Amino acid sequence: MNRARAGHKYIFVVGGVMSGVGKGIATASLGKILAARGLSINLVKVDPYLNVDAGTMNPTEHGEVFVLDSGLETDQDMGNYERFLNRDLGPEDYMTSGMVYKSVIDRERNLDYGGKCVEAVPHVRDAIIERFERAAALSNSDITVVEIGGTIGDFSNALFIDAARVMYMRHKGDVVFVMVSYLPVPSTLGEMKTRPTQHAVTALNSYGVQPDVIIARSTHPLDKKRKEKLAIQCSVEANCIISAPDVDSIYDVPVNFERDNLSEILLNILQLEPKQSADLQEWKDFAAKVHNGQGDVKIGIVGKYFDTGDFVLSDAYLSVIEAIKFSAYTQGVRAQIDWLNAKAYQDHPEKVEELSQYDGIIVPGGFGETGIEGKISAIKFARENKIPYFGLCYGMQLMTVEYARNVAGLQGANTTEIDQNTPHPVIAILPEQIEKLAKKDYGGTMRLGSYPCDLTSGSIAQEAYGESTISERHRHRYEVNPEYVKQLEDTGLVFSGRSPDGHLMEIAELPKEVHPFMLGTQAHPELKARPLAPHPLFNAFIKAAIDRRAKK
Numbered sequence: 001m002n003r004a005r006a007g008h009k010y011i012f013v014v015g016g017v018m019s020g021v022g023k024g025i026a027t028a029s030l031g032k033i034l035a036a037r038g039l040s041i042n043l044v045k046v047d048p049y050l051n052v053d054a055g056t057m058n059p060t061e062h063g064e065v066f067v068l069d070s071g072l073e074t075d076q077d078m079g080n081y082e083r084f085l086n087r088d089l090g091p092e093d094y095m096t097s098g099m100v101y102k103s104v105i106d107r108e109r110n111l112d113y114g115g116k117c118v119e120a121v122p123h124v125r126d127a128i129i130e131r132f133e134r135a136a137a138l139s140n141s142d143i144t145v146v147e148i149g150g151t152i153g154d155f156s157n158a159l160f161i162d163a164a165r166v167m168y169m170r171h172k173g174d175v176v177f178v179m180v181s182y183l184p185v186p187s188t189l190g191e192m193k194t195r196p197t198q199h200a201v202t203a204l205n206s207y208g209v210q211p212d213v214i215i216a217r218s219t220h221p222l223d224k225k226r227k228e229k230l231a232i233q234c235s236v237e238a239n240c241i242i243s244a245p246d247v248d249s250i251y252d253v254p255v256n257f258e259r260d261n262l263s264e265i266l267l268n269i270l271q272l273e274p275k276q277s278a279d280l281q282e283w284k285d286f287a288a289k290v291h292n293g294q295g296d297v298k299i300g301i302v303g304k305y306f307d308t309g310d311f312v313l314s315d316a317y318l319s320v321i322e323a324i325k326f327s328a329y330t331q332g333v334r335a336q337i338d339w340l341n342a343k344a345y346q347d348h349p350e351k352v353e354e355l356s357q358y359d360g361i362i363v364p365g366g367f368g369e370t371g372i373e374g375k376i377s378a379i380k381f382a383r384e385n386k387i388p389y390f391g392l393c394y395g396m397q398l399m400t401v402e403y404a405r406n407v408a409g410l411q412g413a414n415t416t417e418i419d420q421n422t423p424h425p426v427i428a429i430l431p432e433q434i435e436k437l438a439k440k441d442y443g444g445t446m447r448l449g450s451y452p453c454d455l456t457s458g459s460i461a462q463e464a465y466g467e468s469t470i471s472e473r474h475r476h477r478y479e480v481n482p483e484y485v486k487q488l489e490d491t492g493l494v495f496s497g498r499s500p501d502g503h504l505m506e507i508a509e510l511p512k513e514v515h516p517f518m519l520g521t522q523a524h525p526e527l528k529a530r531p532l533a534p535h536p537l538f539n540a541f542i543k544a545a546i547d548r549r550a551k552k
């Protein structure tokens with residue numbers, strides 16, 4: 001099943017001029033509008049860096065690490081794809097240069113090239129083509145949309161663009177190139193300039209590739225004059241140049257694309273019959289809620305991956321932010337989200353009092369020591385002041401540490417991630433992880449991906465999910481130490497979610513009578529929250545936050 005059936009269609013999305021203009025959202029939106037025509041779509045992301053996956057990169061470096069069901073650690077764009085398509089993507093839908101090169105080098109070491117000289121072209125390029133075709137075959141979709149990361153002219157994505165060119169030759173009529181470009185409006189001129197896009201198309205032409213469609217990103221809509229100029233200079237039909245001005249909400253992009261008939265244009269080029277007229281109603285209803293939320297609910301995220309130089313980078317928690325927003329919108333409110341630096345609560349303990357203005361507090365996933373005591377103080381404050389609290393992975397582990405120290409009387413309790421000599425290791429390394437860490441075998445070796453979890457009937461978690469067995473995605477090396485479970489439960493902490501064998505504590509909560517919402521999960525539920533399917537635990541957390549707001 002490694003080859004796509006004949007006639008499978010491909011759309012390659014490449015970037016012109018510069019990065020950071022929303023190529024990922026453009027690709028996700030393109031997938032959305034095609035899916036709205038009744039076609040089955042899979043979206044593939046190519047990251048040209050040499051990391052074998054995104055798991056070893058610091059979030060301030062490259063944004064959030066998005067984990068798939070399979071456990072593959074990928075780029076945050078994969079999260080946008082899944083959210084827009086409302087569909088789980090497979091491990092074959094993601095690739096990096098490192099992944100491709102590694103597979104080629106492994107084959108070479110196994111003598112699989114039969115003594116040949118192994119080269120970037122054709123061998124690495126062929127390996128890329130195989131991956132594109134495998135993604136198409138395994139997805140069982142009508143169209144595979146591939147976003148090639150980086151910008152035209154980069155050294156590092158050249159082989160991927162060349163692979164796409166070969167695909168165009170091999171699958172005549174079944175391959176479309178879309179260039180997402182940028183048209184600056186320099187403030188000194190006040191005029192939109194087309195020249196950088198013309199250059200980008202020339203650069204793409206030098207690879208032997210002609211774009212069929214240009215998505216013209218800019219602060220402003222594209223006017224007729226510039227559209228015609230681009231058409232003539234870039235040899236692209238004027239109607240195939242799509243105006244893509246900045247928007248308040250990324251969820252408006254699919255509808256904007258359809259104003260310029262993008263799905264029709266793409267299907268015409270691909271000679272594919274739509275199965276229905278565009279059905280974006282449910283999506284439009286959701287997009288309207290983004291603009292119409294009434295009243296704010298104030299959520300504080302106590303984390304650490306915010307600063308890069310003078311800039312605040314919320315990308316590190318992208319899925320958490322989106323998950324909060326989906327649950328707020330569906331309950332008719334807007335979430336006002338503040339970034340709270342955990343380290344500040346550590347250095348200035350009195351500062352934690354500021355948390356009383358929040359309707360809900362989240363401690364998201366994280367690693368290492370920075371700001372740990374600050375996070376624990378924030379959790380203590382939320383527990384004592386009955387502020388709804390939601391702990392995600394590290395946030396669940398630290399909720400357990402806080403409870404152990406301050407309620408169960410286990411002085412000096414900690415996670416062994418921070419303190420190997422703690423008298424009470426309430427969070428300890430997963431047994432299968434010990435050897436991996438000792439060998440410095442860090443890449444792709446955490447407990448990753450989807451695992452099932454049984455819920456205690458009548459618990460907050462079980463009532464929120466409405467099911468007794470659930471499945472969530474994971475990314476961790478530590479767990480609640482089984483030796484402390486009884487002691488913690490005897491003092492009131494409820495482990496309401498456990499792995500089916502009963503060994504692993506997946507969800508911790510306090511009973512409703514004790515606290516309106518104090519719940520932590522070892523998993524990352526934010527990875528499965530979708531605009532059209534908000535996550536049940538986020539829904540319950542936001543509901544508790546709205547209740548607190550109402551009481552104020």
Ligand code: GLN
Nearest residue numbers: 365366393394476477478
């Ligand atoms: N650092 C913790 C662990 O490895 C939590 C990980 C996370 O929050 N994703 O178990």
